[in-house]
Amino acid sequence: MIIKFLIRGLLFLIGAFIFQVSLSGFSRKVVGRIQKRYGPVFWQNFRDIFKFLFKKTSISHGFIFDFGVLMAFGGTMATLIFVPFGNFAVIPGQTNFIVIIYLLAIGLLGMAMSAVGSGNPNASIGISRALTQMLGYELPFLIIALIIMFTNQSSSLEVLVNSQIAGTWNLIKMPLGAVVAFISVMGMLGKKPFDSPIAPAEIASGPLVEYSGKYLGILMIQHEFATVIEVGLFVNLFLGGGKTILDFMIKYIIVYILMVIISSFLPRFKVEESVKFFWKWGLSISIIQAVITLGFYFS
Amino acid sequence: MTFNNLILLGSVTSFLTYFLSKLSYKIGTVIKTLFIIISMYIIYGNFNTPSSISINEINLNFNVNAFNIYFLVLASFVFLMTSLFSINGIKKYKYKNSYIFLNLLLFTGIIGLFGSSDLITLFIFWELITWVSFFLISLKSSLSRKAALVYIFMSMIGTYFLISGIFIIQNSIGGVSFNLIQKNIGLINTASANKVIIFFVIAAFVKGGVYPLHTWLRNAHGEAPDNFSPVLSGLLTKMGLYLIYFLVIFFPFTKLISLNIASFPFGIIFSYIGGISIIVGTISAILQNDAKKLIAFSTVSHAGYIVLAFSYGTNLAFFGSLMHILVHAFTSLGMFLSIAAVKYRTNTSKMDDLGGLITNMPVTFTTYLVSIISLAGIPPLVGFVSKWMIYQALIVNGSYFLAFAAFFGSIGSFMYVFRPLATVFLGQRPKKYEKIKEVPFLMQLPMLIITLLTVLLGVLPGIIIKPLNKLMTHLGIDPIESSLYKLVTKLTTLDMVLIFTVFGLGFLIALIVFLIFAKTTKVKQHEQYTAGEIVPELKTMPSMYHYSKNYYKPFSRIFSIFPSLESIYNRIAYFTKKIFDIFDNFFYKETVNGYVWIISLVFLTLIIIRWL
Numbered sequence: 001m002i003i004k005f006l007i008r009g010l011l012f013l014i015g016a017f018i019f020q021v022s023l024s025g026f027s028r029k030v031v032g033r034i035q036k037r038y039g040p041v042f043w044q045n046f047r048d049i050f051k052f053l054f055k056k057t058s059i060s061h062g063f064i065f066d067f068g069v070l071m072a073f074g075g076t077m078a079t080l081i082f083v084p085f086g087n088f089a090v091i092p093g094q095t096n097f098i099v100i101i102y103l104l105a106i107g108l109l110g111m112a113m114s115a116v117g118s119g120n121p122n123a124s125i126g127i128s129r130a131l132t133q134m135l136g137y138e139l140p141f142l143i144i145a146l147i148i149m150f151t152n153q154s155s156s157l158e159v160l161v162n163s164q165i166a167g168t169w170n171l172i173k174m175p176l177g178a179v180v181a182f183i184s185v186m187g188m189l190g191k192k193p194f195d196s197p198i199a200p201a202e203i204a205s206g207p208l209v210e211y212s213g214k215y216l217g218i219l220m221i222q223h224e225f226a227t228v229i230e231v232g233l234f235v236n237l238f239l240g241g242g243k244t245i246l247d248f249m250i251k252y253i254i255v256y257i258l259m260v261i262i263s264s265f266l267p268r269f270k271v272e273e274s275v276k277f278f279w280k281w282g283l284s285i286s287i288i289q290a291v292i293t294l295g296f297y298f299s
Numbered sequence: 300m301t302f303n304n305l306i307l308l309g310s311v312t313s314f315l316t317y318f319l320s321k322l323s324y325k326i327g328t329v330i331k332t333l334f335i336i337i338s339m340y341i342i343y344g345n346f347n348t349p350s351s352i353s354i355n356e357i358n359l360n361f362n363v364n365a366f367n368i369y370f371l372v373l374a375s376f377v378f379l380m381t382s383l384f385s386i387n388g389i390k391k392y393k394y395k396n397s398y399i400f401l402n403l404l405l406f407t408g409i410i411g412l413f414g415s416s417d418l419i420t421l422f423i424f425w426e427l428i429t430w431v432s433f434f435l436i437s438l439k440s441s442l443s444r445k446a447a448l449v450y451i452f453m454s455m456i457g458t459y460f461l462i463s464g465i466f467i468i469q470n471s472i473g474g475v476s477f478n479l480i481q482k483n484i485g486l487i488n489t490a491s492a493n494k495v496i497i498f499f500v501i502a503a504f505v506k507g508g509v510y511p512l513h514t515w516l517r518n519a520h521g522e523a524p525d526n527f528s529p530v531l532s533g534l535l536t537k538m539g540l541y542l543i544y545f546l547v548i549f550f551p552f553t554k555l556i557s558l559n560i561a562s563f564p565f566g567i568i569f570s571y572i573g574g575i576s577i578i579v580g581t582i583s584a585i586l587q588n589d590a591k592k593l594i595a596f597s598t599v600s601h602a603g604y605i606v607l608a609f610s611y612g613t614n615l616a617f618f619g620s621l622m623h624i625l626v627h628a629f630t631s632l633g634m635f636l637s638i639a640a641v642k643y644r645t646n647t648s649k650m651d652d653l654g655g656l657i658t659n660m661p662v663t664f665t666t667y668l669v670s671i672i673s674l675a676g677i678p679p680l681v682g683f684v685s686k687w688m689i690y691q692a693l694i695v696n697g698s699y700f701l702a703f704a705a706f707f708g709s710i711g712s713f714m715y716v717f718r719p720l721a722t723v724f725l726g727q728r729p730k731k732y733e734k735i736k737e738v739p740f741l742m743q744l745p746m747l748i749i750t751l752l753t754v755l756l757g758v759l760p761g762i763i764i765k766p767l768n769k770l771m772t773h774l775g776i777d778p779i780e781s782s783l784y785k786l787v788t789k790l791t792t793l794d795m796v797l798i799f800t801v802f803g804l805g806f807l808i809a810l811i812v813f814l815i816f817a818k819t820t821k822v823k824q825h826e827q828y829t830a831g832e833i834v835p836e837l838k839t840m841p842s843m844y845h846y847s848k849n850y851y852k853p854f855s856r857i858f859s860i861f862p863s864l865e866s867i868y869n870r871i872a873y874f875t876k877k878i879f880d881i882f883d884n885f886f887y888k889e890t891v892n893g894y895v896w897i898i899s900l901v902f903l904t905l906i907i908i909r910w911l
Contacts, residue, residue, distance in 0.1 A: 124846035
């Protein structure tokens with residue numbers, strides 16, 4: 001029983017890794033074409049990650065620097081286990097939305113701790129920006145998620161997906177909310193215009209400034225897993241998940257590439273601007289959506 | 300020994316320790332710790348045996364029962380931890396014996412308050428605690444004296460409201476004992492019931508540090524002696540929340556208990572105030588520069604959670620708030636004790652002056668880390684369980700504003716708790732703190748206990764849920780569905796052991812991946828990326844490369860134009876003072892003008908009286 005779940009989990013992690021890393025490699029090509037470049041091959045990101053992992057020297061800044069990386073990587077993998085992927089969930093019945101949102105935070109905390117533990121002020125600035133921005137994008141997203149959970153009276157993602165498959169997608173039921181959530185997910189991923197935490201030209205890639213070798217490799221994998229979780233949440237909540245894994249993957253690819261295309265056109269927000277943006281537009285639109293949906297629900 | 304004798308013994312012992320600790324303060328602290336352990340045993344032995352003390356026809360009635368045992372145990376636990384900590388921790392204090400004396404008296408007061416079985420007894424101990432804590436806060440410095448004055452003034456406002464409420468109850472019910480109130484609650488008319496609820500809640504909000512009346516907290520928490528701050532935040536604010544708990548049970552103003560006596564939707568109003576309290580506390584905490592003041596504002600936000608959930612009026616929310624009281628006591632103990640440990644060694648809690656202490660104080664760091672993870676409500680720690688229940692209650696009923704406030708507090712807490720972690724424990728360590736050692740073992744012990752309990756209760760929440768469920772059944776509220784590690788609600792099931800296992804396995808895989816690749820090269824603290832620039836000063840003055848001042852500067856820019864409640868209160872105080880200055884100048888200044896006024900006024904009064 002336990003071994004079965006272990007194998008399922010490991011296979012899922014490996015599958016998600018291969019899928020997302022090739023997709024993000026492909027997205028580099030898309031961005032290249034937008035900028036009238038040829039762009040790298042789609043397996044370029046595999047090359048990058050494995051090159052970093054197999055580097056002979058990697059600099060460590062002490063215990064918390066290592067521990068934080070492990071916490072980030074482990075926490076993100078643990079979170080991924082709870083996200084259903086089409087009709088596949090590693091542990092059926094255990095796809096609680098609130099658990100996912102909060103477990104994701106443990107990865108973030110580990111990352112933040114490790115980065116600040118390096119002792120570089122650029123990393124600290126990046127983390128302070130990342131946490132500030134988090135207060136921006138999480139709130140509208142959570143309010144929209146709350147409405148969905150309330151109208152379905154369940155916080156299990158599987159139930160939410162099944163109700164969408166049986167009925168209509170939440171994208172159609174609450175279009176305003178879907179737009180807000182889409183932008184919030186872009187904020188979560190740190191895509192432009194919300195990339196001030198890792199602004200390379202200003203603060204030397206922010207949190208990542210002191211990482212090298214296998215640390216950087218592991219954090220790149222961690223970032224890919226976090227992407228799977230966040231985009232996967234959007235697909236599950238708004239696009240009806242998927243009847244099969246393939247169905248899910250197609251929706252996922254469309255959402256992800258759309259985000260990449262949008263972000264490649266935009267400049268960078270200052271961090272307080274992005275928080276203000278999320279509060280001013282994101283929050284107000286999500287509350288309008290809440291009023292509309294709950295109005296329909298109660299009448 | 301019966302409960303009343305425990306109270307008497309406590310007061311006597313506290314006086315004795317004052318003189319004993321003149322010999323050596325360690326004797327006093329050890330006696331204090333032992334007394335707390337003994338009284339824990341006595342409280343346990345006196346379950347459901349009422350007792351009373353009579354002084355001059357005033358009866359102080361006590362009864363330890365299912366209603367208050369939870370609070371009594373929590374109070375003893377918090378005191379035990381802090382008093383273990385203070386065996387070594389008060390070494391540098393100026394007034395050691397007064398500290399020990401007042402602390403033990405305070406413990407007696409708290410036990411008396413939670414153990415009381417009528418409102419007058421509760422009120423007497425309420426006042427005792429207020430005064431004792433007033434002296435305790437003012438023990439440290441001139442700054443703390445001012446903070447204590449603000450505290451006592453605001454507490455007094457609350458106290459007057461409390462006693463007025465008690466009088467109204469006495470008039471309409473004919474008694475103030477808890478049993479009588481429960482029996483004759485129907486006798487009270489709605490107008491008086493509304494008054495009582497408002498009066499009690501004002502008193503509770505002052506003591507609990509809930510939004511519009513929270514302004515005393517910042518300075519009182521920040522300036523109080525470091526070993527006292529955890530008690531102040533983890534326990535004394537719970538006094539106010541205990542009053543709300545009392546109201547919910549005996550003066551039901553929510554839908555939780557079928558008999559709703561209030562004509563006004565108080566439950567909704569109070570839960571909204573709680574929500575505002577969460578948001579205000581969170582934002583203010585983010586903008587603080589002193590670690591202790593930061594935690595003080597986190598107390599405001601967490602009191603908001605508890606008020607919100609208590610007055611929300613579903614059994615899940617009620618349970619969540621009961622549990623959150625425990626969680627907040629644990630986290631504020633962990634956070635305040637670790638900051639106190641840092642201050643014990645470095646003499647400061649200003650985040651701007653510290654940095655990189657993790658290598659020197661690993662145990663303190665671990666305590667702080669576990670406490671903040673629990674505070675931010677991240678699984679698999681105990682903080683997640685209580686927050687999860689509150690969220691479930693809010694989501695089931697679709698209260699999106701309250702849920703927004705709760706989410707705001709949770710994500711915002713991530714911001715403010717991270718700041719001390721980053722600026723005190725991580726980053727560049729200043730040269731002068733290079734040789735700092737970890738605190739002595741007796742100070743580490745309470746921190747370790749709290750850390751272990753936070754993890755244990757998080758993985759197996761059933762340990763605490765089971766007695767709380769019993770309490771709920773006793774109070775006539777439906778218990779929640781749970782087993783040792785599973786929680787079932789309408790929305791979904793939560794399995795803490797599963798989450799813990801998955802997280803553990805994830806960590807294991809991460810460790811394996813980490814270990815199979817090439818070995819790492821350790822570098823020194825000052826070897827940093829400096830954008831190609833060579834910075835020789837970095838070795839001698841590492842603090843120049845430490846980012847801690849104005850950590851959330853961009854965030855504070857958003858709130859630069861908002862007025863603070865504290866300055867509004869100060870402005871009102873200033874305005875009032877100016878008005879009374881007019882009278883002051885006329886009547887009380889030693890001028891001929893003033894005497895003439897007074898004399899003529901007296902004559903005028905006499906003439907009027909004669910005429911009548």
